[in-house]
Every structure is written in structure tokens, then in C-alpha cells.
Amino acid sequence: DAGVIQSPRHEVTEMGQEVTLRCKPISGHNSLFWYRQTMMRGLELLIYFNNNVPIDDSGMPEDRFSAKMPNASFSTLKIQPSEPRDSAVYFCASSLIQGVNTEAFFGQGTRLTVV
Amino acid sequence: SQQGEEDPQALSIQEGENATMNCSYKTSINNLQWYRQNSGRGLVHLILIRSNEREKHSGRLRVTLDTSKKSSSLLITASRAADTASYFCATDARGNEKLTFGTGTRLTIIP
Numbered sequence: 001d002a003g004v005i006q007s008p009r010h011e012v013t014e015m016g017q018e019v020t021l022r023c024k025p026i027s028g029h030n031s032l033f034w035y036r037q038t039m040m041r042g043l044e045l046l047i048y049f050n051n052n053v054p055i056d057d058s059g060m061p062e063d064r065f066s067a068k069m070p071n072a073s074f075s076t077l078k079i080q081p082s083e084p085r086d087s088a089v090y091f092c093a094s095s096l097i098q099g100v101n102t103e104a105f106f107g108q109g110t111r112l113t114v115v
Numbered sequence: 116s117q118q119g120e121e122d123p124q125a126l127s128i129q130e131g132e133n134a135t136m137n138c139s140y141k142t143s144i145n146n147l148q149w150y151r152q153n154s155g156r157g158l159v160h161l162i163l164i165r166s167n168e169r170e171k172h173s174g175r176l177r178v179t180l181d182t183s184k185k186s187s188s189l190l191i192t193a194s195r196a197a198d199t200a201s202y203f204c205a206t207d208a209r210g211n212e213k214l215t216f217g218t219g220t221r222l223t224i225i226p
Contacts, residue, residue, distance in 0.1 A: 043216040106157035
């Protein structure tokens, strides 16, 4: 398996533009997580899905952020409009939650710069 | 908010020495995990310890868990230059798959 695949790896955009980050989880995994990492705030969980259903989006900063998982093999995180403070590395992770096993597999991340 | 707090924030040791990192958390947990992150990369799972376990080994890694103190430690023995990375603990609660990460320890191994 190729692991969790994120695209793009790098994104530079102007303030006010819409940004869409994409994630393909590992086939067969039933949970998907979006995290944001910055020096100041560390790793923050934004939202997670279980069986394609959003379970907890309490970490989504504000209405400018939205996430979807239309099927088991694809998820998007959208920021509209983007702001400079959204600059961060965004990670997608997937997991096969079975009993006590909660190991997460991370993608390589998308480094977002909003200028 | 951060569930776990790693200590120290940064650690530099000579190659061959042992490295110990600590993690404290706030609420009851189901599992505690340790992850490694190399610069510019995603996180990689190292080891998982369940709340009813006290110690676990994997290769050069040794993890302990003290649920009464809400703390865990990660020991890397005979460190190598390739162990240079940031190390994070992560916890999840019973019935809640949400993984919450700590602030991380940046480990530097000096050749």
C-alpha cells in the first residue's frame, strides 16, 4: 500500500483565495483525521471521520474551514477565504479502529503558505 | 487543547547514550502511543501501550505507563544519529477514537 497520500505537498496562495487540500487514506481504514501543525500551537486535531461520517469537528477553527469525505477513499479540507494565519502544515491520517487498536498512519502533509 | 505535555522540550545527547522523554496527560485514557516525526515529514507510529499495561518493549524502545500519575516515558537505548527527530505522545479515550497529541520533544543525537 502506498500509505496515506496528500496533495498538494506545497501550496502558496494569496489571502482571500480558496484552498482545497486532498487526502487519500489507506484502503480499508475506517477513520480519517485532519491535523494542523504550527510552531506556536503544535499538532491540533481539526476534524475526524468514522466510516465517512464526521464525528468531531470541534477543532475546526471557524466557518472558513470545511471538510468532506464523500467516500471511503477521499477527503478534502477546504479553507475559504484563506488568511495568513492559516499558514501551517496540514496532515491527514487514517486508522483502522478495531477494538483497542488506534494506531494512526500519517501522510507527508501539505505545507500551506498564505501571503 | 493539548492533552499531553512532553518533557523536556529539547534534548541533545551523544550517540550511544540513552535518551528518556516523558509525557504527562490530563484525562483518563484508553491507549497511549508514541510517534516520531523527522523534519519535514509526517508522523510515524512507534509503539502503543494500553491503559492496563505498565511497560512495553520494541527493539531499542522501552515505554512505561503510570496511570496513577497520568504519565508515560519513552526510553531509546544506544541512540543513533538516525534517531534525531521530534517525539510525540498521543492519547485516546475509551469509546473515543480521537487521538490527541502532546507538544513533542526534539531529540538531537550528536555523532
